[in-house]
Amino acid sequence: xxxxxxxxxxxxxxxxxxxxxxxxxxxxxxxxxxxxxxxxxxxxxxxxxxxxxxxxxxxxxxxxxxxxxxxxxxxxxxxxxxxxxxxxxxxxxxxxxxxxxxxxxxxxxxxxxxxxxxxxxxxxxxxxxxxxxxxxxxxxxxxxxxxxxxxxxxxxxxxxxxxxxxxxxxxxxxxxxxxxxxxxxxxxxxxxxxxxxxxxxxxxxxxxxxxxxxxxxxxxxxxxxxxxxxxxxxxxxxxxxxxxxxxxxxxxxxxxxxxxxxxxxxxxxxxxxxxxxxxxxxxxxxxxxxxxxxxxxxxxxxxxxxxxxxxxxxxxxxxxxxxxxxxxxxxxxxxxxxxxxxxxxxxxxxxxxxxxxxxxxxxxxxxxxxxxxxxxxxxxxxxxxxxxxxxxxxxxxxxxxxxxxxxxxxxxxxxxxxxxxxxxxxxxxxxxxxxxxxxxxxxxxxxxxxxxxxxxxxxxxxxxxxxxxxxxxxxxxxxxxxxxxxxxxxxxxxxxxxxxxxxxxxxxxxxxxxxxxxxxxxxxxxxxxxxxxxxxxxxxxxxxxxxxxxxxxxxxxxxxxxxxxxxxxxxxxxxxxxxxxxxxxxxxxxxxxxxxxxxxxxxxxxxxxxxxxxxxxxxxxxxxxxxxxxxxxxxxxxxxxxxxxxxxxxxxxxxxxxxxxxxxxxxxxxxxxxxxxxxxxxxxxxxxxxxxxxxxxxxxxxxxxxxxxxxxxxxxxxxxxxxxxxxxxxxxxxxxxxxxxxxxxxxxxxxxxxxxxxxxxxxxxxxxxxxxxxxxxxxxxxxxxxxxxxxxxxxxxxxxxxxxxxxxxxxxxxxxxxxxxxxxxxxxxxxxxxxxxxxxxxxxxxxxxxxxxxxxxxxxxxxxxxxxxx
Numbered sequence: 001x002x003x004x005x006x007x008x009x010x011x012x013x014x015x016x017x018x019x020x021x022x023x024x025x026x027x028x029x030x031x032x033x034x035x036x037x038x039x040x041x042x043x044x045x046x047x048x049x050x051x052x053x054x055x056x057x058x059x060x061x062x063x064x065x066x067x068x069x070x071x072x073x074x075x076x077x078x079x080x081x082x083x084x085x086x087x088x089x090x091x092x093x094x095x096x097x098x099x100x101x102x103x104x105x106x107x108x109x110x111x112x113x114x115x116x117x118x119x120x121x122x123x124x125x126x127x128x129x130x131x132x133x134x135x136x137x138x139x140x141x142x143x144x145x146x147x148x149x150x151x152x153x154x155x156x157x158x159x160x161x162x163x164x165x166x167x168x169x170x171x172x173x174x175x176x177x178x179x180x181x182x183x184x185x186x187x188x189x190x191x192x193x194x195x196x197x198x199x200x201x202x203x204x205x206x207x208x209x210x211x212x213x214x215x216x217x218x219x220x221x222x223x224x225x226x227x228x229x230x231x232x233x234x235x236x237x238x239x240x241x242x243x244x245x246x247x248x249x250x251x252x253x254x255x256x257x258x259x260x261x262x263x264x265x266x267x268x269x270x271x272x273x274x275x276x277x278x279x280x281x282x283x284x285x286x287x288x289x290x291x292x293x294x295x296x297x298x299x300x301x302x303x304x305x306x307x308x309x310x311x312x313x314x315x316x317x318x319x320x321x322x323x324x325x326x327x328x329x330x331x332x333x334x335x336x337x338x339x340x341x342x343x344x345x346x347x348x349x350x351x352x353x354x355x356x357x358x359x360x361x362x363x364x365x366x367x368x369x370x371x372x373x374x375x376x377x378x379x380x381x382x383x384x385x386x387x388x389x390x391x392x393x394x395x396x397x398x399x400x401x402x403x404x405x406x407x408x409x410x411x412x413x414x415x416x417x418x419x420x421x422x423x424x425x426x427x428x429x430x431x432x433x434x435x436x437x438x439x440x441x442x443x444x445x446x447x448x449x450x451x452x453x454x455x456x457x458x459x460x461x462x463x464x465x466x467x468x469x470x471x472x473x474x475x476x477x478x479x480x481x482x483x484x485x486x487x488x489x490x491x492x493x494x495x496x497x498x499x500x501x502x503x504x505x506x507x508x509x510x511x512x513x514x515x516x517x518x519x520x521x522x523x524x525x526x527x528x529x530x531x532x533x534x535x536x537x538x539x540x541x542x543x544x545x546x547x548x549x550x551x552x553x554x555x556x557x558x559x560x561x562x563x564x565x566x567x568x569x570x571x572x573x574x575x576x577x578x579x580x581x582x583x584x585x586x587x588x589x590x591x592x593x594x595x596x597x598x599x600x601x602x603x604x605x606x607x608x609x610x611x612x613x614x615x616x617x618x619x620x621x622x623x624x625x626x627x628x629x630x631x632x633x634x635x636x637x638x639x640x641x642x643x644x645x646x647x648x649x650x651x652x653x654x655x656x657x658x659x660x661x662x663x664x665x666x667x668x669x670x671x672x673x674x675x676x677x678x679x680x681x682x683x684x685x686x687x688x689x690x691x692x693x694x695x696x697x698x699x700x701x702x703x704x705x706x707x708x709x710x711x712x713x714x715x716x717x718x719x720x721x722x723x724x725x726x727x728x729x730x731x732x733x734x735x736x737x738x739x740x741x742x743x744x745x746x747x748x749x750x751x752x753x754x755x756x757x758x759x760x761x762x763x764x765x766x767x768x769x770x771x772x773x774x775x776x777x778x779x780x781x782x783x784x785x786x787x788x789x790x791x792x793x794x795x796x797x798x799x800x801x802x803x804x805x806x807x808x809x810x811x812x813x814x815x816x817x818x819x820x821x822x823x824x825x826x827x828x829x830x831x832x833x834x835x836x837x838x839x840x841x842x843x844x845x846x847x848x849x850x851x852x853x854x855x856x857x858x859x860x861x862x863x864x865x866x867x868x869x870x
Contacts, residue, residue: 130142460524596629675741749844
């Protein structure tokens, strides 16, 4: 009975109190609340202007955020990129570079940015050779970054280059030019260049027409090939002052430290020449390698705006040296060369470019592509071609790859697709040599040098017979690889030192001998290289020509022929293709003999043994007591669509023994104008004998029958004008004008291009040429023989380099005044058919082309008022 009563009471109790009992886990919910409060929301803006939000723990380091961002866009070659933020939260631009920072992967995100959690994805390390990037997506992002920098003024470029880059952007965005789909104002809605004008859009449109057939990847590859040659490419600039207090910018790049003044690069210090970098308070110091002839170290100091700015420049320099020059990251304490800076540690990078390239090469996927979200039109892709207006496929997630069929390698601008240059055994894997690390500390902290490695590389010639790389040096200087054709030889790199070619040691060979060995090789070329020996921006001397970018044919171009030719010239100069084309020219015509110059009686009449006139075009003296030979050639330059022929005698500067021959030639050719393009002595060497008397002196008895008197002399700055009289014993006289251009050094080019153009136009006026009307003297095979005006006599020292430059410049001016297209390569080739080696080196050729292009763009060369007159 008692037990049953207890059970009843317990049952009632449970029913009465069950709704008011329970538990509450306070600690679990508090922990959940704490976890929510410890989450930091950040926003990242990508290079295509899209945004995405990420969540990280407040105590997370920058590496955690970077990993999320790179994973979101599936970026493989992530080492070149970083996240930027500004102290005031504004987007990075040209006006707030001093408050723009990079997210440090090793530090807390919260401590770096505070309450502002806005980031911008950006390129941090610009690859010196974009073609070596394994992924098309990486190159696409690099293009987007460069376009932003050019548009907001953080990166500058010459106008012609800027327009060319814009045309590649249009090709990548819109595809091939189509007159039915692209009205005359189709570019007005696109922001392509700063302060864009209608004239800019017209010139971009003309360039866009030339890129037909280039897929987006092709256009982007060409964009990068041109952009990488800009002085400001990959430069992170820091404002400073030099020792004179002048405003300058110090830039840090993959090749070293550069100095800019007024947007012009004035100095370059390559990493191989720098021993140490340091800072103290507001000063930044560079210690340079001691030369053998020096007994002291050279230390350059720069004044920064603040101690913080000096430290930022130092950190930037250390990071870029570590990324581009070291094989593996290093972390070294800084002791300070100019005082104790204990506690400051040299920064490091997670990985170097060497490691990044090796990993990318192993993970390369050639059949993967992506969706370009910033494209202005919807289209479908096909190999090497775009289909305008095609419906777009459903867009996958941003940055996602989709499988696509294999595409050919990017097509070079205005050229046929490059031929595959792989040898039968495939490419050799490139093994990078260890590099000597740069010292970040004082003199006592030196690094031991590592023995340099050599590799053997075998290359097969392409369909054009060329091996796709350039060399420079020789004659006592190291022979270096200076340029490699894009996507041709991954085992070659700019800066590799050539030790031997086909088992021939090149140490004691001249540059010409090295080039000749390469050109004479048939089949396989075997090189022994010291890889990554030097990587400097300077390119000196002629090079083995690489594949050239040339128009397929002039008939492709629409519109004004002169305008098109100048656009092509501007592109060629900007890309370097114009100089590559120049290097392919034959220096002399092998089939043309020069027997007269080698005759025993004539050898001593030549100033240089290797420069002699062709027998077919040499000037033959009629009444000269020393014989009929003089080192001089007739050069005739016809102006199309006119009766004008510019006539010249190109000759060497007279020797003491050939002064009489020179004046006899002047008399016999009936010329009244002599143009001299040299001074008498340069660098202690005689370049020309003074073949005229001074004003007021006794007339010069040039020959038994000719005397020369100088009547006046005027020094007009960059040139001297002399008026002379030449008399013959029979009583005949002739007035001679001599113009001596004094501003062109033997090694180099004039500083003032406009002054040179003015001088050339003066020569053109003084030759007193008139429209030449063909006069029938006799019929030869049904063709009338043309009577030409007396020639202009032009000479420098050898009579080929500066002489050819002036001939090319005057011919160009005459073509432009008649609205005729200007193709300097063809004109130079035509000159060399009449006198060998005209325009002797690439710097002379480049100077003339740039001078003419500049004069044309500035409207300095006006169209002639009457057809057939200058």
